[in-house]
Amino acid sequence: MEELANQKCVACDRGAPKADDGLIHQFLQTSDDWDLVKEDDIPKLMRIYKFNNFKSALEFSNLIGDMAEEEGHHPLIITEWGKVTIKWWTHKIKNLHLNDLIAAAKTENLYINVSQ
Incomplete structure (x- = not known):
């Protein structure tokens, strides 16, 4: 996941390729707390983060x-x-893009930093 977190999101257009299924699977295997959900037939990465109060959330x-x-x-x-619920997906392609995996990995790093 650290390899993804070190990358930078790039602007994409409607013709951008969706994220590789193998990379999505690998991401989900290394992070048990993220789920792949479908809403309106659009795949999204989702995670719920828990906190002790509203201010921290x-x-x-x-x-x-x-x-x-x-x-x-x-x-x-x-x-x-x-709690904070996060969902990542790419609106332009109505699918998951590499950017979503990068952003999810960066989100995970932020959580690790604030929970220490």
């Missing part, structure tokens, strides 16, 4: 927002008391 959401702005790739973020 909000601070984590803001860190993800900052990272998303830096990468130019933005997730669905749902912030609630004690």
